[in-house]
Amino acid sequence: MMSTEARGLLTLSELTRGDLEGLVARSRELFHDRKAHDRPLHDKVVGVLFAKPSTRTRTAFTSGIVRLGGFPVTYGPNDLQTATGESLKDTGRIFGSMLDALVARTSGPLGDLREMAGAGRLPVINAMAAEEHPTQGVCDLATMLMEFGSLEGLSVLYLGEGNNTASALAHGISHIPHCHITFATPHGYGLDPHVLDEAAKRAAESGGSVREAHGTDDLPAHVDVVYTTRWQTTGTVKADPDWREKFRPFHIDEQLLRRWPEAKFMHDLPAHRGEEVSGAVLDGPRSIAWKQAEMKLTSAMAVLEWVVTGNPRHSTRS
Known part of the structure; x- marks a missing residue:
């Protein structure tokens, strides 16, 4: 599952105008029809790590993964061996060997997500870090x-x-x-x-x-x-x-x-x-x-689709 060129979303500052506008337009499209896709996450496994409280974002991404045909693996704040001292780099390497993408809200800075993404060559979606909440x-x-x-x-x-x-x-x-x-x-x-x-x-x-x-x-x-x-x-x-x-x-x-x-x-x-x-x-x-x-759900779906497939309009019905 490990990708050599992992696409992720850590900050909106790193997107092109075209990528951002594509995600925004796709979010609106899916809002009008949540089934306007061909299950692009079919057979994909996505980690969902939330080390801080969340109602909308966690529900949106978990629901979005399922609606797009994928399988979420969820982690709470004390579920990983990072709680016992394992490094983020080692954790990222393991995630990259077993997951197709990771959605993460951690208690640390954006650099923590970047470190995991780099170590695992894994697409990581920033579901809120101290510096920015891009989704x-x-x-x-x-x-x-x-x-x-x-x-x-x-x-x-x-x-x-x-x-x-x-x-x-x-x-x-x-x-x-x-x-x-x-x-x-x-x-x-x-x-x-x-x-x-x-x-x-x-x-x-x-x-x-x-x-x-x-x-x-x-x-x-x-x-x-x-x-x-x-x-x-x-x-x-x-x-x-x-x-x-x-x-x-x-x-x-x-x-x-x-x-x-x-x-x-x-x-x-x-x-x-x-x-x-x-x-x-x-x-x-x-x-x-x-x-x-409510748009949190369909914007999460648009981001997941783009990160995992590389295509913000991966739809056979639109």
């Missing part, structure tokens, strides 16, 4: 494509922490011509400067922009999407005991949303109603967060 980014762009019909020229406003979802959005949006995104984050909780700089340069090359602000006054007059995530990222703890006071101005309620009367609301979930967003907004008529959550 969430594919899901988000696919949701926008389905809602607006085109991604080109969209304007997005993100409010909250510059976390791994924000990094994926920055990289993803920066690939799309004439797209603009503003990240409004509290001081000290912005995006990684390297991510912001790289995404801003890429966006500028195609007539778009990626920028960061640290308040709610200097925000665009028009946006198509207002996006937030929960303030306490999965598995992390903030050192500042008063951090919630810094985040409070970025709470999205109906009053704030009225500044952009045509904008749709998105959230990667899980949500803490009353913190980053009010229940009236999350469950209101302008929210597409639940459609976005």
